[in-house]
Amino acid sequence: MELRKEMAASVLKTPSLSARTKLLCQTGLSLYNTSHGFHEEEVKKKLVQFTGGSVDLQKNDNGIGILTLNNPSKMNAFSGVMMLQLLEKVIELEQWTEGKGLIVHGANNTFSSGSDLNAVKSLGTPEDGVALCMFMQNTLTRFMRLPLISVALVQGRAMGGGAEFTTACDFRLMTPESEIRFVHKEMGIIPSWGGTTRLVEIIGSRQALKVLTGALKLDPEKALTIGMVEEILQSKDATQSLEEAQAWLQQFIRGPPEVIRTLKSSVSSVKELCLEEALEKERDLLETVWGGPANLAAIAKREKFNK
Structure with missing residues (x-):
């Protein structure tokens, strides 16, 4: 609880856009x-x-x-x-x-x-x-x-x-x-x-x-x-x-x-962030699924039909 309070208080004090974006829109x-x-x-x-x-x-x-x-x-x-x-x-x-x-x-x-x-x-x-x-x-x-x-x-x-x-x-x-x-x-x-x-x-x-x-x-x-x-x-x-x-x-x-949840999180962030912050949030969320099991399975399936 105290950690969340400190995070919330630090949002307005954080000069870095990337760091501020990571603090905003967080679950919990x-x-x-x-x-x-x-x-x-x-x-x-x-x-x-x-x-x-x-x-x-x-x-x-x-x-x-x-x-x-x-x-x-x-x-x-x-x-x-x-x-x-x-x-x-x-x-x-x-x-x-x-x-x-x-x-x-x-x-x-x-x-x-x-x-x-x-x-x-x-x-x-x-x-x-x-x-x-x-x-x-x-x-x-x-x-x-x-x-x-x-x-x-x-x-x-x-x-x-x-x-x-x-x-x-x-x-x-x-x-x-x-x-x-x-x-x-x-x-x-x-x-x-x-x-x-x-x-x-x-x-x-x-x-x-x-x-x-x-x-x-x-x-x-x-x-x-x-x-x-x-x-x-x-x-x-x-x-x-x-x-x-x-x-x-x-x-x-x-x-x-993991894909559905990441999509929802990405859309939710747009409601609370300005354009540049929302784009950074989208980038950070992408990192959690790119190269993941669902992504690799989809690529393998596509390659099979493209042959």
Whole structure:
């Protein structure tokens, strides 16, 4: 933990572009630390008081993980304990070297209604709000940096923080009659888990303003039209739609894990780095697979057919 804090602090002090690039976009490195006034352990002590629900992870032999938001009595709203468990699962996924893809969904055919209001009410000061903001931005940034191709399967409603979570995934799929709603304005706040930043990147600033103000409702058809989601699945059934999502994800993860993971890492780095830094990152990632088993096997196969 202390090593990561030192790495993060050194980013802004590093004159060498190459060295700075290597520090940025690293799996497991958070955005905020004590130099930003963020004290993670203090936030954790507060969050652990708000119990209920769980975040469950299933890692399958085919390289696809299933992350389930499980608090059905509250439409899978995030309790404080669930926020802590989400970070734990992200850390576990950072170590899953055989993984290639990840599907995020909610239990009982609903994605997530956002934050549990019990926690929101108790963390009522601006200082508490900012601390929670930094905690969840840290967690979802680490989630985005996972070398796994991720898909949010939106069944039922994805509201508030649940809607924000969908933007942290590489792709989004919706089932018939589902919806994505950024209800923050109605709560007198704005998205604080990184949702605004990511939403603008996904659909552009003009469409993002329409969505965030509530002027544009994201039912499946509209979400598909503006590029918020990739596809509307056929089934409303929870089990069948999860099977559909896994079949849809398969097209992206064919191939050796080390190649798929490196591709995802390369694409992720572009989001955070300037052009020159992104090119250096691409070069450094290439070095990890060039001349590797998958590369050599592909060359040998090509040579066989070229003879």
